[in-house]
Amino acid sequence: MPIPAIRLTDANEAPIRGEGEYVLYWMIAHRRLSWNFALDHAIDEAKRLGKPLLIFEPLRVRYEWASDRLHRFIIEGMRDHAAALRDHPVGYYPYVEPHAGAAASSGGLLATLARRACLVISDEYPCFFLPRLIDAVRDRVPVRLRLVDSSTVMPLRLADRTFTVAHSYRRWMQKQILDVLPDFPRPRPLAGGRLPPFPGVEAKILRRWPAADLDRLLSPGGLDSIPIDHAVGPCPETVGGDGEAVRRLRGFLKTGLAAYGDDRNHPDRRATSGLSPYLHFGHLSPHQIVSELLDREGWTPDRAAPANGKNHGFWNTSETAEAFLDQLLTWRELGFNLSHRQPDDYDRYESLPDWALKTLDQHRRDPRPTIYDLDQFERAETHDEIWNAAQRELVSTGAMHNYLRMLWGKLILHWSATPEEALRVMVELNNKYALDGRDPNSYSGIFWTLGRYDRPWGPTRPVFGNVRYMTSDSTRRKLKLKGYLAKFAGPGTPEKSAAERKLFD
Ligand SMILES: Cc1cc2nc3c(=O)[nH]c(=O)nc-3n(C[C@H](O)[C@H](O)[C@H](O)COP(=O)(O)OP(=O)(O)OC[C@H]3O[C@@H](n4cnc5c(N)ncnc54)[C@H](O)[C@@H]3O)c2cc1C
Numbered sequence: 001m002p003i004p005a006i007r008l009t010d011a012n013e014a015p016i017r018g019e020g021e022y023v024l025y026w027m028i029a030h031r032r033l034s035w036n037f038a039l040d041h042a043i044d045e046a047k048r049l050g051k052p053l054l055i056f057e058p059l060r061v062r063y064e065w066a067s068d069r070l071h072r073f074i075i076e077g078m079r080d081h082a083a084a085l086r087d088h089p090v091g092y093y094p095y096v097e098p099h100a101g102a103a104a105s106s107g108g109l110l111a112t113l114a115r116r117a118c119l120v121i122s123d124e125y126p127c128f129f130l131p132r133l134i135d136a137v138r139d140r141v142p143v144r145l146r147l148v149d150s151s152t153v154m155p156l157r158l159a160d161r162t163f164t165v166a167h168s169y170r171r172w173m174q175k176q177i178l179d180v181l182p183d184f185p186r187p188r189p190l191a192g193g194r195l196p197p198f199p200g201v202e203a204k205i206l207r208r209w210p211a212a213d214l215d216r217l218l219s220p221g222g223l224d225s226i227p228i229d230h231a232v233g234p235c236p237e238t239v240g241g242d243g244e245a246v247r248r249l250r251g252f253l254k255t256g257l258a259a260y261g262d263d264r265n266h267p268d269r270r271a272t273s274g275l276s277p278y279l280h281f282g283h284l285s286p287h288q289i290v291s292e293l294l295d296r297e298g299w300t301p302d303r304a305a306p307a308n309g310k311n312h313g314f315w316n317t318s319e320t321a322e323a324f325l326d327q328l329l330t331w332r333e334l335g336f337n338l339s340h341r342q343p344d345d346y347d348r349y350e351s352l353p354d355w356a357l358k359t360l361d362q363h364r365r366d367p368r369p370t371i372y373d374l375d376q377f378e379r380a381e382t383h384d385e386i387w388n389a390a391q392r393e394l395v396s397t398g399a400m401h402n403y404l405r406m407l408w409g410k411l412i413l414h415w416s417a418t419p420e421e422a423l424r425v426m427v428e429l430n431n432k433y434a435l436d437g438r439d440p441n442s443y444s445g446i447f448w449t450l451g452r453y454d455r456p457w458g459p460t461r462p463v464f465g466n467v468r469y470m471t472s473d474s475t476r477r478k479l480k481l482k483g484y485l486a487k488f489a490g491p492g493t494p495e496k497s498a499a500e501r502k503l504f505d
Pocket of ligand 1: 327406426436500
């Protein structure tokens with residue numbers, strides 16, 4: 001079955017050249033070899049044209065917050081792809097820029113590969129620098145450049161409006177999703193129907209832009225010569241790649257999901273899936289998660305209830321599965337809806353709802369209980385044990401528990417000189433340290449702490465006005481976090497982690 005037309009967008013009007021040597025899949029966001037509409041479409045086009053397929057997966061140097069942490073995670077994914085495509089008729093060309101601008105030199109690696117291609121297929125990702133990258137290259141690619149939307153279960157273009165609250169998005173999604181479910185990407189696209197073998201990248205191109213030596217890059221010190229932030233080190237407990245993503249998904253479905261509904265808010269229980277970095281880098285598809293989860297639940301479409309916008313009862317699965325699906329299909333995709341529809345301002349303070357802008361403005365001169373600057377926040381040097389623990393978790397593990405992430409953001413608002421400064425601090429720390437940062441959900445989560453997707457709350461409070469308020473005291477009362485604090489802030493761990501020592505000592 002061809003992939004749904006609503007997921008395809010031509011980024012230029014250059015021709016598809018039937019006399020080209022191959023179809024080029026320029027893999028920049030959906031970095032995976034299964035459950036990927038872009039790969040499916042590339043395979044379909046290669047078959048239709050009777051040409052080989054080359055998958056080109058580059059990693060640039062010059063993007064904001066580039067660090068050993070992010071590079072390593074992506075390169076671990078490349079290692080999986082290289083292993084899966086060794087001795088396969090589909091060609092694979094991983095490229096890691098050794099210095100800034102290397103890929104763009106000599107007319108550019110992408111343009112050079114594209115000159116021999118029939119067409120270039122790439123990933124549509126509505127966030128971070130990727131839309132700007134597409135804008136920069138669309139007229140330099142001499143053949144058709146086609147983008148494929150594979151980030152979300154609901155196609156990005158299906159919604160004709162920007163949703164401002166989760167309830168209305170959920171109701172819309174529930175009305176449409178049974179029509180979308182049959183159109184899922186292929187679980188094993190590389191298994192079927194043979195393509196003509198790719199003969200190899202031309203030696204001249206490889207001399208100019210050598211394929212990445214992935215084992216060397218992943219060996220100790222392998223990233224040292226690349227000009228990225230080496231102080232933000234890798235997270236050894238969170239290995240990147242499609243293989244690890246699927247292992248974690250299956251482990252979570254088998255042993256974690258049952259407790260998700262009750263325990264996910266308690267940091268000590270570690271009940272969430274930890275899948276967000278894999279979703280962010282495209283190592284895992286939300287389609288695969290939904291498909292495997294619904295299979296496990298023995299779900300069939302006739303079990304769905306009429307759409308009502310509620311966060312439980314629609315799927316008619318176990319409560320815990322419904323709770324998880326709501327995070328994945330409502331909260332995650334709501335963020336993509338906004339960044340896709342408002343590319344110019346989804347990350348700007350002014351994009352907050354009017355009521356939030358107004359109330360924050362009315363309280364901008366309120367005295368703060370204390371004011372910290374970015375450095376103090378970054379070093380976890382606040383007076384608050386829970387806040388410091390959450391920040392230290394982020395710096396040392398690349399992740400932060402979701403409930404504490406909300407508190408973390410609310411307290412940054414409370415302790416910053418202005419709400420705009422609070423936004424700057426949150427974006428900087430989240431995107432620098434979180435493996436899942438630089439994502440539409442980075443902005444939806446951060447902006448949520450300032451009022452996005454929320455309503456005004458009373459009573460009116462200093463600094464917050466009518467923006468929802470959270471405190472460490474109530475968090476301590478509500479959550480199980482003794483073990484968490486012992487690990488990240490408590491007397492049992494007076495030592496800074498290796499990651500923190502590298503950064504701050
Ligand atoms: C201040 C702040 C910053 C945030 N920054 C990010 C970010 O950079 N990247 C990111 O992916 N999420 C972000 N979130 C949302 C949320 O915290 C994470 O998605 C979640 O903690 C990821 O952990 P998990 O994979 O174990 O989630 P699980 O609870 O296992 O949920 C499964 C999946 O559902 C999605 N999801 C879960 N909770 C949310 C949520 N509240 N909003 C949107 N999607 C959700 C994620 O894709 C997640 O992987 C942020 C939230 C806040 C309050």
